[in-house]
Amino acid sequence: xxxxxxxxxxxxxxxxxxxxxxxxxxxxxxxxxxxxxxxxxxxxxxxxxxxxxxxxxxxxxxxxxxxxx
Numbered sequence: 282x283x284x285x286x287x288x289x290x291x292x293x294x295x296x297x298x299x300x301x302x303x304x305x306x307x308x309x310x311x312x313x314x315x316x317x318x319x320x321x322x323x324x325x326x327x328x329x330x331x332x333x334x335x336x337x338x339x340x341x342x343x344x345x346x347x348x349x350x
Contacts, residue, residue, distance in 0.1 A: 289316040290330065292337050302333050 292298045294315035303311060306329045310318040317333065319325055336343075 286321050287318055289318050291316045298337055
């Protein structure tokens with residue numbers, strides 16, 4: 282649901298990315314299995330977001346590596 286005082290970073294919902302993010306960053310707020318919700322008035326958690334985006338960008342690469350083990 283959209284709200285004027287928040288924004289979201291969306292990820293592919295057919296992955297386990299947001300589930301992983303929840304384990305790593307329980308202090309963040311999530312929108313189901315597809316987004317990280319952020320308040321516009323707050324500074325974004327830059328380190329956590331960088332890590333989550335890096336995990337998303339390497340998701341398929343990491344899945345392939347795990348499959349070969």
